[in-house]
Amino acid sequence: VIECNRVYDALLAEHGRQQWWPADERFEILVGALLVQRTAWRNVETAIVELKRRELLDAAILACTPVAVIEECVRRTGFFRAKASRLTKLARFVVAMGGLAALDAMPTATLRRLLLDLDGIGPETADAILLYAFDRPVVVVDTYLRRLARRLAGGDSELADTELRAWVGESIGETPALSELHALVVAHGKAFCRKEPLCNECPMQASCRSAVSVSDP
DNA sequence: CACCAGGGTGGTT
């Protein structure tokens, strides 16, 4: 099958550098990762702005902020009751662990397990946090990557997450490239491949098919 | 009006 490195180059050529994650501070990345779940990023931005305006975007402060106040800030991100509650738990976790600097010293696997134990943080959010807030070389597997890989494979069979991680990790191992790749995959998915089952308007389609047919006659 | 957005959780088969 086609190498992920090729796909990365094609995506970069098509969409340009994305330079994720958009944030001023590291804790803002954790908050944004929670809030963006099943939500358009522009709605998250307004919530972040509101949290900043009220000077709440800090783990120690957010941990002591009444949940009702947090709900007001994040209402426009949807699922606001669950997300506000989860932000409180997240902030208290960071404080209890001794801050982000203390978490930096932990191995990736250990930190990932701790993140997954938190309410509202599943595999994708945990990996995005590891990649963008902790600079760990992690492959973020999302629905866009699954669709892209499935189409590149030319089939309808779904690849397992472990297969996807291997496919990406074998050709892309550095944090900066993995960061850019995830952002590019999302940008590409939003631009062309939103609907199943085709992406007829996708500029990559021709190169994808030729690359697949060449390596897999 | 229907459908989707940078998912995760809990319950049911």
Place this chain on the structure above:
DNA sequence: AACCACCATGGT
């Protein structure tokens, strides 16, 4: 393990 309803608001 696979599947499902649910969470809730804002934009197209």
